[in-house]
Amino acid sequence: MNKRVTIVEVAERAGVAVSSASNALNGNPGVSEATRSRVRAAADALGYVPSLRGKSLQAKRAFCVGLVVERDVAVLEADPFFGAFISGIERELAPREYALVLQVSGSAEESRRRYEQLAADRRVDGVFLNELRVDDPRIALLRELGLPAVGVNAAREGFPFPFVRQDGAAGVSDLVFHLASLGHRRIAHVSGPAEFLHARERVDAWRSALLRSGLEVGPLCEGDFTYDGGRVAADELLGLQRPPTAVVCANDLTAIGLMNRVQELGVRVPDELSVAGYDGIRFGDYVRPALTTVQTAPSHLGQEAARLLLDAIEGEVGADERFVENASLVIRASTGPAPAR
Amino acid sequence: MNKRVTIVEVAERAGVAVSSASNALNGNPGVSEATRSRVRAAADALGYVPSLRGKSLQAKRAFCVGLVVERDVAVLEADPFFGAFISGIERELAPREYALVLQVSGSAEESRRRYEQLAADRRVDGVFLNELRVDDPRIALLRELGLPAVGVNAAREGFPFPFVRQDGAAGVSDLVFHLASLGHRRIAHVSGPAEFLHARERVDAWRSALLRSGLEVGPLCEGDFTYDGGRVAADELLGLQRPPTAVVCANDLTAIGLMNRVQELGVRVPDELSVAGYDGIRFGDYVRPALTTVQTAPSHLGQEAARLLLDAIEGEVGADERFVENASLVIRASTGPAPAR
DNA sequence: CTGAAAGCGCTTACAG
């Protein structure tokens, strides 16, 4: 490990006190132009880079923010959401000289411990609150811990931290209307686990669009946002006395699983069954038939969330709520006219 | 932000000097059992958690390691490698109380700056060197910066840092032999960019397996590890005067792109063309036909890499090289008997 | 065994 140059050495070389060196380098007032440039020259000559550790202790800040991803490894391997989300976060963080600490947790319980640890160590100055649950215990925890936080797709009302949202209700409505216009009268939904806010919102959007279309509220089965969950749902829906002619899934992974399973059972998509997802992951465009979906923008969401979080940490007033453009319907080959009866 | 309890307060409450409190809490020798338990009681009562920042400055350590992921956002969205890799890293880091700082970069040049910054700030105590290139400039950079590093799938010879490898040559050989046994005599390869070590290794493995099988070294075209690259390669290979009857792709994404494109052109897989990938991403099992591939274990690789890195940082002697189990052939539906001539 | 001191590298009041 190379020895570091400290501000003391810079001050010595410039022939000034360390406090003057500090003030000069940080652009603080009360330093003559002459000494300022002398200090700068010394710093350059020595290749001085301020120590984050020294600064951190002094400023009582870590210059890091935290993201806890609660995912099974197996699921993480198939879930492209976080790559894009993180890359959006990074785009905002890097120029502001913050870093992202990423943790992976396997359960809600482990996540809680991770947040606690992160806060106790003061390893980060703030955290993202993603994949919020109904009555999410992390909310109380973070308030208690006094750690700044930003919600990602949090509830519009009653959420105590700043948040960023990408609304998908309009996209889901458009999807349901699209299916209705293709003659579908029985449109099912495979939801995510009901404990998740975003799962509920999609159920609500599906239901209310059906009602507005004057259609019956079709079969609903609870999935788990996974590929295998989609396969299970396929069996369940096809086993119904009156199977649906279209299925709206809570995410693309579920839709792909469902689509594969029904095809294995000899059901043609979209001729006999229309299938749609939600998220707009790349792979939706790679499967056959290509998946109709509601396109989200996780990287945009990540960037806005990071912006809000840094603003909160640095005490900027800033907007407490930020909405990125609505998720929107993308029609591909997995949806088509309802089969003739 | 709640006020923190410091070791000074703990010492006061226990009625001892801070140095004794520190020694007691850290299990250092030279503290009587009586004071040790008194200090512990005080710490518990106060809810004391040592400040990472204080400790960090003192120890000249960040208790963080860094990973720079060089990926276009669009690619990151479709690339499930890092989710698994990171989750493996985390599994090793968490119990040892290290954290992962993740950075996303869009180019080799930006990556270099990220590594420099990481080292200059001393934000991390070590870094992972993944996706190594031939004559990778990061190697010299990191040696110069004096930052501990661990290579992921680095060259077996001449790599100056500890490294972990998962060899895939045997898997690729098995794949080629499998295709040969199915009657294929003209087996193409779509490689990754030649600058990458892992791309070259796969080319070499393909070539040498062909030679050992007594087959001609089939057409080779350079892809870029992306889905679209696979599509382009499809056109190229099908346009050949003597198109191959099987294609081994440098990764699954490429294989999926290639497979989709040839199918669009009316070529049946595997009846008219066998296609195989490399990586073993989940989605390979979700496309139709399901993709034959060479299965890697990125999370295992991540975990071993993290272990080596922490050992290097903490000055453990430890193994300098670590091999996880070889990547192995997984036969699925995208490969089959060569078409009758 | 115990405690006072110094130091990790910085910045922020505060005298001069």
Added chain:
DNA sequence: CTGAAAGCGCTTACAG
């Protein structure tokens, strides 16, 4: 404008 001092929270020699 400039500099000496204190302090952020810890640990590590070193006296006693």
